[in-house]
Amino acid sequence: MPKIVDHEARRLELADAVGRVIVRDGVNEVSIRSVAAEAGWSSGALRHYFTTRAELLAFACEQVVERVTTRITDLRHSGTIQQAVRATLLETMPVDARRHAEAAIAFAFLTLGLSDPRLAEVQRTHFDGMYGLCLQLIESLETEGLLAPHAASTELLARRLHAVVDGLSIQRLAGHLTPESMIDQLDAYLAEISLIGRRLDE
Numbered sequence: 001m002p003k004i005v006d007h008e009a010r011r012l013e014l015a016d017a018v019g020r021v022i023v024r025d026g027v028n029e030v031s032i033r034s035v036a037a038e039a040g041w042s043s044g045a046l047r048h049y050f051t052t053r054a055e056l057l058a059f060a061c062e063q064v065v066e067r068v069t070t071r072i073t074d075l076r077h078s079g080t081i082q083q084a085v086r087a088t089l090l091e092t093m094p095v096d097a098r099r100h101a102e103a104a105i106a107f108a109f110l111t112l113g114l115s116d117p118r119l120a121e122v123q124r125t126h127f128d129g130m131y132g133l134c135l136q137l138i139e140s141l142e143t144e145g146l147l148a149p150h151a152a153s154t155e156l157l158a159r160r161l162h163a164v165v166d167g168l169s170i171q172r173l174a175g176h177l178t179p180e181s182m183i184d185q186l187d188a189y190l191a192e193i194s195l196i197g198r199r200l201d202e
Contacts, residue, residue: 007049010049011049011050011059012063013039014035014039014041014046014049014050014056014059014060015059015060015063016039017035017038017039018030018035018038018056018057018059018060018105019060019064019101019102019104019105020038020101021034021035021038022060022101022104022105022108023100023101023104023105027057027108027111027112030053030056030057031053032046032047032050032052032053032056035056054116054118054119055118057108057109057112057119057122058118058119058122060105061105061106061108061109061122061123061126062122064102064105064106065106065125065126065129067102068091068092068102069129071091072088072091072092072133075087075088075091081140081141081144081146082141082146082190082194084140085137085140085141085190086186086187086190088133088137089137089161089165089186090183090186092130092133092165092169093165093168093169093172093182093186094169094172094173094179094182095179095182095183096179100172100173103169103172103173104173106126107166107169107170107173109122109123109126110123130162130165130166131158131159131162134158134159134161134162134165135154135155135158137158137161138154138157138158138161138193139154141193141194142154145195146194146195147193147194147195148192148193148194148195150193157193161189161193164185164186164189165186168182168185168186169182
């Protein structure tokens with residue numbers, strides 16, 4: 001019988017290979033040839049699935065966003081709203097090896113998008129999705145009466161939260177923060193905007 005090929009599984013295999021190349025060598029080293037070698041494929045076989053480097057990178061980033069979104073959707077919270085907000089944000093931040101790799105892939109698109117419209121679209125989708133998540137979290141705190149009094153609108157607070165999360169993530173990726181110090185800074189900011197000022201992981 002002819003061999004049945006799971007094409008989606010093979011595309012996901014290639015996306016994982018892209019991630020490994022980015023984490024180990026940097027995004028500039030991603031190419032059809034380098035990813036094929038990482039996956040143990042020939043360049044010709046890879047081109048049956050992705051004809052250009054941009055297509056390959058875009059799919060890899062989309063898979064990161066999908067995985068993180070699935071994890072957030074699957075979270076089950078038994079604590080306070082503030083703890084749920086914290087846990088949700090930490091799923092998007094480089095606190096361990098898996099999430100460090102995901103963040104490295106996602107933030108690589110900040111520079112890639114400057115020169116490639118296709119990759120700029122992927123980066124914009126990721127950015128808009130993260131802002132939407134931050135807005136949803138701020139609104140959940142407001143609905144429960146847990147936001148500290150602010151003159152700023154919920155939209156502006158969401159922009160600020162987004163900036164804090166992205167800024168801390170970038171500093172962690174650059175090696176300026178440890179995972180623990182990054183989390184401490186996030187906790188401090190969440191305590192500032194919340195009515196409860198104690199540590200959110202208690």
